[in-house]
Amino acid sequence: MVATLGTRARILDVTSRLMMRQGYEGTAVKQIATEARVALSSVYHFFPGGKQELATAAVRHADEHFAQMLRDALATKDDPADAVVALAWVVAEYLRDSGWQDGCPITATALETLGRIPPIQQAVEEAFERWRGLVAEKFQLAGIAEQEARDLAHTVISTLEGAELAAQVSRSAEPMTIAGRHLSRLVNTYR
């Protein structure tokens, strides 16, 4: 049913965008319904588990979307150090284009619900694990040993995550470009 998929997808899109900017508690179900041009009852029709189920699904939705962005950015360069710089650059563009309003799509929701809404925390954990996996895979293909590649991926994701926040707060791409430069330097020490 095309209309069904369209409506459901629209709800998820709006939810992940709003929760990215306002967090979990700061986003009302009514606002989601309004901005998605959908009846409030439809939200509960598609997500009978209510706000928690909706938020969990939105985290997974954003996870896939962000992972695709990472894949595309990593694929533009063969050299792992160059790829990391490209990663930082793509993310920086994405932040700037939103007027520094958008950042990591799940961080705000994650921080608010940590230890209080387990299904959301698990979805966040899986998202981070997937993103690290993409980076680690790139490093291994470039000849970096498995354990080192995994550890590097940890730091790459952590650093980008923190730099995103710093860039948003200061409304400047500088934290991202600096992070990209330092990360590529770090990666280069492993070959």
Next chain:
Amino acid sequence: MVATLGTRARILDVTSRLMMRQGYEGTAVKQIATEARVALSSVYHFFPGGKQELATAAVRHADEHFAQMLRDALATKDDPADAVVALAWVVAEYLRDSGWQDGCPITATALETLGRIPPIQQAVEEAFERWRGLVAEKFQLAGIAEQEARDLAHTVISTLEGAELAAQVSRSAEPMTIAGRHLSRLVNTYR
């Protein structure tokens, strides 16, 4: 008036702790008053600007507290690479001791209110700037050039920030220890 100072300080302590764990929207003024064992009217007596003024003050309060922790950790080692490892270690201990519930005291509030409550955003910006300044100062004292020290401080704070989140989500100190190791390696490439 000792009691007055005590009450005000108690409100700020509770507010910063609650907002760290639940964010801005997720923390009710009534809950703050209850946990601080203070009358609700007292909260508005000390912070006539309401929740926004209270949150702004709480961010500044947490800023000072966290800065002191950074200062202490940095002072334990002379070598800048060792100091960064100590930093990561101290933060990791702090996270673990809270059962992975506490993290950076201002990140959750910052993300939720970005671009929507300017005074809070400014307080967050000043906090990050202060923390970076402490790290940069340490690097300069160790003979690293000013510009390089400042850039490194950017990445150190960003990486620790991101690693904190990863550690909280995965309930493991591993992201912090990996971050510390990589950051010290990065710092060592600058001498």
Next chain:
DNA sequence: AGCCAAGTGGAGCGAACGTTCCATCCAGAG
């Protein structure tokens, strides 16, 4: 044509939200 399930619209629930108001309390100044 008749039917059934998917999806909509809108009213309404109790609870919790931020905030206000004011009577009261109490320590220190005169």
Next chain:
DNA sequence: CTCTGGATGGAACGTTCGCTCCACTTGGCT
């Protein structure tokens, strides 16, 4: 002792929250 102003306790405000319910419309099947 009285006076006074900072601080408190408690009730109450209008609004919004997440969520439920149900009559209704709609589009694809037999």
